[in-house]
Amino acid sequence: MKTVEQLLASKGKDIWSIHPDASVYEALQLMADKSVGALLVLQDSRVVGIISERDYARKVILFERESRSTTVAEIMTDKVVCVAPANTVQECMALMTDKRIRHLPVLNDEELVGLISIGDVVRSLISEQQFIIEQLERYITS
Numbered sequence: 001m002k003t004v005e006q007l008l009a010s011k012g013k014d015i016w017s018i019h020p021d022a023s024v025y026e027a028l029q030l031m032a033d034k035s036v037g038a039l040l041v042l043q044d045s046r047v048v049g050i051i052s053e054r055d056y057a058r059k060v061i062l063f064e065r066e067s068r069s070t071t072v073a074e075i076m077t078d079k080v081v082c083v084a085p086a087n088t089v090q091e092c093m094a095l096m097t098d099k100r101i102r103h104l105p106v107l108n109d110e111e112l113v114g115l116i117s118i119g120d121v122v123r124s125l126i127s128e129q130q131f132i133i134e135q136l137e138r139y140i141t142s
Contacts, residue, residue, distance in 0.1 A: 004106055005085035007124050008114040015115050017042040020073035024060055027051050027072050038103045041076045047105050049076035082107045089124045
């Protein structure tokens with residue numbers, strides 16, 4: 001079973017983040033620039049929240065708030081579910097499904113070392129299953 005550490009080694013460890021005092025507009029602009037659906041909210045290098053396109057839709061648009069005058073802290077999700085590098089990709093999939101979340105920060109002790117998305121997890125699981133299928137096909141044909 002592949003671990004989160006192995007997944008990060010292959011996908012990269014880029015982390016896009018924003019400060020809680022930034023405007024929601026700035027967060028959306030950064031998400032668009034980086035082609036991501038969520039940003040970690042960091043204060044003093046510590047994860048204090050996560051903001052996603054879903055947060056914007058549900059907490060700004062539906063309440064007719066202004067994205068330029070609303071801060072990230074006002075709409076971010078502050079109860080962030082995290083994983084460790086030793087967690088397996090399968091554990092992450094189960095956690096994401098159970099909690100209905102799409103992004104998991106990766107913490108090694110208290111240090112942020114990466115961020116994985118549901119897309120990363122699905123790609124990894126498909127790759128692993130494809131490998132198993134190929135091995136079984138080789139075994140059957142030999």
